[in-house]
Amino acid sequence: MESMQFETIDKKGNKIICEVIATYHDDSNKDFIVYTDKTFDKNKQLKVYYSLYEKVGNAINLIDITDSNDKKIGLELVKELLSKN
Numbered sequence: 001m002e003s004m005q006f007e008t009i010d011k012k013g014n015k016i017i018c019e020v021i022a023t024y025h026d027d028s029n030k031d032f033i034v035y036t037d038k039t040f041d042k043n044k045q046l047k048v049y050y051s052l053y054e055k056v057g058n059a060i061n062l063i064d065i066t067d068s069n070d071k072k073i074g075l076e077l078v079k080e081l082l083s084k085n
Contacts, residue, residue, distance in 0.1 A: 006035075006060040020060075020075070022058065023049065025076050032074050050074035064065060 003039060004020040016037050024032040033053040036046055052063040065071050 004032075008062060018049075022074075022077070022081055023053075026073060030070065031055075032070075032077055033062070034074075034078055039051075048078055050078050 005017055006020065008016055008018055010016050016035060018035045018037050021036060022033040022036075026032065031053055034050045036048050036049060039047050042049055050065075051074070052065055054061050054063060065074060
C-alpha cells in the first residue's frame with residue numbers, strides 16, 4: 001500500500017511532510033485525520049496527531065478542533081488505531 005503524504009506548516013513557519021495513518025468520516029459529516037510527522041518523543045515513541053480536515057483538490061487542509069466532542073472522537077480514533085499495533 002502506498003503511503004499518503006501531505007505538507008503542512010508548523011508553529012515556527014517551517015514546512016513539514018506528514019504521513020497519513022488513517023482517516024475517518026463520522027455521522028455528523030466531519031472528516032478526521034490521524035497523521036505523523038515521523039518524529040519521536042523523548043521516550044522514542046512516534047508522535048501521532050489528529051485533526052479535522054478538508055480535502056481541496058490534492059491538498060489537505062487541517063482544521064483546529066475546538067469542540068470537546070470532536071476532541072473525544074479524535075482521541076478515541078487514535079487509541080483504537082494504536083491498540084491494533
